[in-house]
Amino acid sequence: MKDKNGYITMLHGAGGTVMHSLVKNYVVKYFGGLSNAEVPLDAMDDAAVVGDVVFKSDSHAVKPIFFPGGDIGRLAISGTVNDIAVLGAEPHALACGLVLEEGLAISDFERILESMLQTCVEVGVGIVTGDTKVVEKGSLGGCVMNLAGIGRRTMALENNLQVARQYKSDFAARWVLDSNLSVGDKIILSGTIGDHGLAVLSAQQGITFGSEIKSDVKPLNRVIQRLLGEVGGVVAMKDPTRGGLADALNEFSEKSKKGILIHEDKVPIRRDVQAACEMLGLDPFEVGNEGKIIVGVVAAKAEQVVKFLKDTDEGKDAEIIGEVTREFAGVAMQTSVGGKRIIARPIGDPVPRIC
Numbered sequence: 631m632k633d634k635n636g637y638i639t640m641l642h643g644a645g646g647t648v649m650h651s652l653v654k655n656y657v658v659k660y661f662g663g664l665s666n667a668e669v670p671l672d673a674m675d676d677a678a679v680v681g682d683v684v685f686k687s688d689s690h691a692v693k694p695i696f697f698p699g700g701d702i703g704r705l706a707i708s709g710t711v712n713d714i715a716v717l718g719a720e721p722h723a724l725a726c727g728l729v730l731e732e733g734l735a736i737s738d739f740e741r742i743l744e745s746m747l748q749t750c751v752e753v754g755v756g757i758v759t760g761d762t763k764v765v766e767k768g769s770l771g772g773c774v775m776n777l778a779g780i781g782r783r784t785m786a787l788e789n790n791l792q793v794a795r796q797y798k799s800d801f802a803a804r805w806v807l808d809s810n811l812s813v814g815d816k817i818i819l820s821g822t823i824g825d826h827g828l829a830v831l832s833a834q835q836g837i838t839f840g841s842e843i844k845s846d847v848k849p850l851n852r853v854i855q856r857l858l859g860e861v862g863g864v865v866a867m868k869d870p871t872r873g874g875l876a877d878a879l880n881e882f883s884e885k886s887k888k889g890i891l892i893h894e895d896k897v898p899i900r901r902d903v904q905a906a907c908e909m910l911g912l913d914p915f916e917v918g919n920e921g922k923i924i925v926g927v928v929a930a931k932a933e934q935v936v937k938f939l940k941d942t943d944e945g946k947d948a949e950i951i952g953e954v955t956r957e958f959a960g961v962a963m964q965t966s967v968g969g970k971r972i973i974a975r976p977i978g979d980p981v982p983r984i985c
């Protein structure tokens with residue numbers, strides 16, 4: 631989709647079809663096919679694999695920089711760590727590039743750094759290099775930052791792949807990738823959708839929805855490593871950030887070239903988030919999350935994965951929400967009233983600057 635004005639718009643950063651087109655038609659056009667990476671830029675997965683190292687860079691421009699349940703620093707670390715973790719790797723080191731706006735209060739800066747330190751402790755890695763720039767007072771909203779990180783293979787990942795191979799003799803993947811799904815695999819969602827996007831929206835607009843909706847922003851590397859090591863059989867995994875569940879499922883479907891059927895009554899969603907979405911005319915399937923994972927797993931292990939997740943704080947609302955099918959291409963949903971509808975890839979996340 632070509633922007634009719636020939637300029638970047640907010641939709642180009644909103645995680646849906648418009649952003650995917652921008653990355654594919656411009657960035658990948660120039661830099662795709664240039665490396666011998668095992669998982670290259672062209673794969674457009676959550677992170678790349680170079681040698682045996684998972685490598686990720688992620689910029690964060692959430693507005694405002696503090697929101698219910700989190701802040702830009704916690705978000706930046708969680709976002710980068712989770713993208714490394716969903717390939718099956720354990721984060722090993724982080725780099726942080728800060729762009730601060732003239733006029734940002736030092737007390738706010740320090741509050742962000744404290745939050746980042748706390749998140750680093752949760753992750754179990756540190757920031758080992760970085761850079762600081764300052765720009766004139768303008769529209770930055772206080773600060774933006776880039777977090778890059780590397781991750782390594784673990785015994786938990788090896789165990790996970792071995793379990794998958796017990797059920798799929800032709801399964802040869804070395805990483806947990808979007809393209810690994812095959813017919814019969816189950817799709818599991820680790821918890822409720824829409825919380826992060828709605829929390830940021832409430833902070834942007836200064837509105838409350840009766841009860842305070844908090845962001846789910848959280849690093850998930852520890853729970854993911856335990857899941858891979860203690861259960862296994864996970865073939866594909868994704869954090870449904872910008873563009874939400876709808877975008878992430880379509881990524882799975884396109885890259886694996888398989889259909890995915892979701893059951894509406896199985897998708898966990900908080901009542902207040904559902905009500906707020908209805909009030910604002912938002913589709914919770916398209917709203918971003920920052921502390922959830924979608925897991926594609928061999929069918930024989932699906933119940934065990936859900937049981938494992940339900941025993942954790944991060945996954946207490948986990949459900950099997952669907953399965954991979956040969957009956958159609960793309961993503962469809964069995965609605966609670968008995969019909970079926972297509973879950974299309976969103977044009978972009980309905981809430982701007984959520985990460």
Ligand code: MG
Binds near residue numbers: 676712713868870871
């Ligand atoms: Mg991701």
